[in-house]
Amino acid sequence: MTSLVIFKQHLGKIMKKRGQAILNDPLLNKGTAFTAKERDALGLAGLLPHRIETQDQQLERVFSNCARKPNDLERYIFLMSLQDQNEALFYRTVLSDLQRFMPIIYTPTVGEAALHYGAIFRRPRGLYVTAQDRGRVREVLQNWGGDAPSVIVATDGGRILGLGDLGANGMSISVGKLALYTAAGGIHPGSTLPIVIDVGTNTERLLSSPHYLGLRQKRIVGEAYQDLMDEFVEAVGEVFPDAMLQFEDFATENAITHLARYRDQSAIFNDDIQGTAGVTLAGILAALRITDGALEDQRVLFVGAGSANIGIGELVASAIAEKGMSLDAARKQLWFMDRKGLIVEGRDAINSFAAPYAHAHSPIGDIATAIEVLRPTILIGATGQPGIFDEPVVAAMAKVNARPVIFALSNPTSRSEATAEDVYLWSQGKAVFASGSPFGPVTVNDETHVPGQSNNVYIFPGIGLGVTSCKISRVTDTMFRAAARAVASGVSEDALKEGRIFPALDEIRTASLDIAVAIAEIAFTEGLAGISRPDDLRGFIAERMYSPRY
Structure with missing residues (x-):
């Protein structure tokens, strides 16, 4: 949303408030950045220090104060206090370096x-x-x-x-x-x-x-x-x-x-199910650009049969089915394990939502054996059990795949199924790896690998932007598949060479806009949009994106 649109939207609110009421409203407050004219017009004279600062100067003070905090929890508290005082400065801070600040304001x-x-x-x-x-x-x-x-x-x-x-x-x-x-x-x-x-x-x-x-x-x-x-x-x-x-x-x-x-x-959706599914499908599609594989040829082993993995399975199966296969046939390429082992036909205590993935097979109790027998090309964990992808598991994936795809999705970092360092080391650098929380680059055999973060932030903001801009009345699985394709197509060839399968975080607003346009096109086609289609759909949506600059 442009600054002019925001100003007009909040003009009535500004005119109704004066003095302390403005300073106490984080959506209106600019603190020391109020100009002399604004201070006189809004009853702020005497309520602020004499010096008038730019937002860039305020930003430098935020950086300095944040750096002095002893740990990330204290930095979180500091930033949340800033959000309560000055929303624009808070978001300008976050957007100045998403790689640095997103792990503080969200996971881990x-x-x-x-x-x-x-x-x-x-x-x-x-x-x-x-x-x-x-x-x-x-x-x-x-x-x-x-x-x-x-x-x-x-x-x-x-x-x-x-x-x-x-x-x-x-x-x-x-x-x-x-x-x-x-x-x-x-x-x-x-x-x-x-x-x-x-x-x-x-x-x-x-x-x-x-x-x-x-x-x-x-x-x-x-x-x-x-x-x-x-x-x-x-x-x-x-x-x-x-x-x-x-x-x-x-x-x-x-x-x-x-x-x-x-x-x-x-317009209702569940981010843990559909958002996680969308970003994981995006990661798979990008990873296949590295492994040179086709989605319909993949065999996926999911460890954990909760809402996240079941949601991923359903979206992946529907994406495979789009290639000309029945949904039942697509599901047969996906296998699930829980605490009791492989989910197979006839096993006791299978939840109804996991039942479609209970295939005919003999029981298997451990992950490494399941990999040796089923020979999955992709391994996905959403268990909350740290370290469950141990060396035998990763080595088994590397044994049956030239480029194994391994996703350890549990958050926060302390709950990850494996660390990036371990996966790259145990696979001798062959794995295409992504995790739910961030890990830094890892060097194995003189080659540096940059792990991907399979973070829902690549999906849900774009969904929200598209829904709100075009007044979309329903959020469908077709939209999440389109969102996944938009994210995967936004990964550059240079990123893929480093093993990165998601766009850089400083490109995330572009990714969100790509998603918003993609799902809006679906909404207009399916009659789910509450507005007439603009001639310049991308420009129409982009104009509605909030900018935190004064």
């Missing part, structure tokens, strides 16, 4: 922040809908005093990254996710709304902590839980009818159930 540092959310709490953001609000959820949503949101991220804190049930501490995830919508996708920060659906927590450490700020009770389940979710989704549709609703970090069964139950009601 946001995981540590979620663990300590109550202790580091400063200022409330967003809305809390609790189990005690049953019957008045609409009233709670109407208490939101900001502009009507165009993007909402909601979580019940049931499965935060790889850290488990953190209850109301999940608010840090919703806040962080929306920060990336703005930084990477250009969604205006004033049109975002983080929500926690606080239904309690089963984590005893939180229930006994003096700092825990959520409901101090066990999670509600069953009919009571589902009734609250039904009321919540209905209320969002009534109070914020134009908003896209993203579900985030729900426990596997709830995540899959909610997506199936609500996805056709409005």
Whole structure:
């Protein structure tokens, strides 16, 4: 969104506020960058130090202060405080070096922040809908005093990254996710709304902590839980009818159930299922440019049968089916393992969502043996079990593939199935590797490999940009496949030579715009767009991208 469009959009709000009210509004506050004329016109004379600074000068102070912090959690706290004071300066900071700041405002540092959310709490953001609000959820949503949101991220804190049930501490995830919508996708920060659906927590450490700020009770389940979710989704549709609703970090069964139950009601998607699937498919498509393989010829072994891997499997299977194969036949090229071993026909305790991948085969209990027998070309882990891709596993993949593709997707870094260094070392530099959290370059046999970060930030901001710009009423799997292709095609040949299978982070806004255009084209074709198609679709969407410069 251009600065002129933003100015016009917020002119009414600015004119209604003066003095301290402007300085206390992070969407309007420019701090020491207010000019002399602005200070006189807005009643700011005397409320700021005499010196007038440029945003670049303010940015240098932010860098200096951030560098003095002793660790990333302290840097996270500092940056979140800046977001509460001056949104434009916060986003200018983040965009100045995404490689440096994204791991602080989101994974992996946001995981540590979620663990300590109550202790580091400063200022409330967003809305809390609790189990005690049953019957008045609409009233709670109407208490939101900001502009009507165009993007909402909601979580019940049931499965935060790889850290488990953190209850109301999940608010840090919703806040962080929306920060990336703005930084990477250009969604205006004033049109975002983080929500926690606080239904309690089963984590005893939180229930006994003096700092825990959520409901101090066990999670509600069953009919009571589902009734609250039904009321919540209905209320969002009534109070914020134009908003896209993203579900985030729900426990596997709830995540899959909610997506199936609500996805056709409005623009609703689950990032852990569909966003993770989209970015992983993008990584696979880019990796095949290195291995010189065809998607329809791949055999994939998934370790972990939760919502993330099942979502990836479904999107990959549908992408294979697009090549002229039936969906059932495509699924037979995908295998899943869980804690009990390979998921096969006739095995006990198979979840309904994993059942389509229970193929006829004898049981196999360990990953390395499964690789030797099934000979997968791609290995994908989403388990939250650090180190589960050990040397025998990686060596087995390297034995059956000239260029094995290995994705260790669990977040944060401490939960990754393998480190980049180990995978490159154990595969003698042959692996094409990606992880959920960032790893630095690794040199093996005098050759430097740059691991890819299979981060959903390559997908969901672009989805949000396309949906909000063109008022798209549904978010479909076809759109996520298109998003994956857009991301994969944006990886340069030079990047592929280094082993990188995702665009550089400083190119992410271009990637988001590519995605937005691609899914908008689908929406116009399928009658899901709420506007007439502009002659210059790319220019139309680009003009709506937020710029954090004053």
